Amino acid sequence: MMPKTLCSNLSHLSYQLRSFISIAAVLILMAATAKGDLIFSGDFQNGTGNLVITNSITFTLTGDSDSNGFFEIVFDQIVTPDSARDIAFSDTNFAFSRNGNPVTSTDSRFYDNQTSTINDITVGDGFLLSKLDSGLVTGESLTLLAGNYTFGAATGFNPQYNGLTFTGDAFIVRDRDGRRISSIENVSAVPEPGSFTLVGLAIVGFVARRRRVSSEVRTFRHS
The missing domain is CATH 1.10.287 (Helix Hairpins)
Known part of the structure; x- marks a missing residue:
């Protein structure tokens, strides 16, 4: 023993x-299961702004978008708003997976900050505006794919984006009224x-x- x-x-x-x-x-x-963060670099005011989406972010649709295909992906309270909302146009279209099928946006812009609340878009929110060939429908799955995007100059763009890493909540809203039509996904830093x-x-x-x-x-x- x-x-x-x-x-x-x-x-x-x-x-x-x-x-x-x-x-x-x-x-x-x-x-x-970790979701990647959003890393902003360069200077969006002079045309060297860059956005890196480190990991894909998947949303489940809880409502329908506008039938014309426009929608916005909101990054909740991403910055302290400045005096005006400005727009930076992406040099390449945003890439998505819609129900497992690759699609690209035919209109790809970034709005730096919301200056007034419109339903679920509130002051300080930034958002990507996108357009697909047809409107999103309740129950669909839409994934913003990991990627690297550069933007043209936007002289009034909020300078807080230069060097910003975002790890907050993201969701999709209808373009016409700012109503949320998707699950809320937390964009969190990937473990080192x-x-x-x-x-x-x-x-x-x-x-x-x-x-x-x-x-x-x-x-x-x-x-």
């Missing part, structure tokens, strides 16, 4: 292993790769320790 102390150590080790496996599973799930590396190293170290203990048990049994 094994000494009680060794049995106790093995039981504790088994509990630790289960704990590490649970933590690893949670981190893998986080990596699978370093954090996964550290956990991985910890698990590797734990496995090595477990092997040493197992070796000690085998040695004890054959002694």
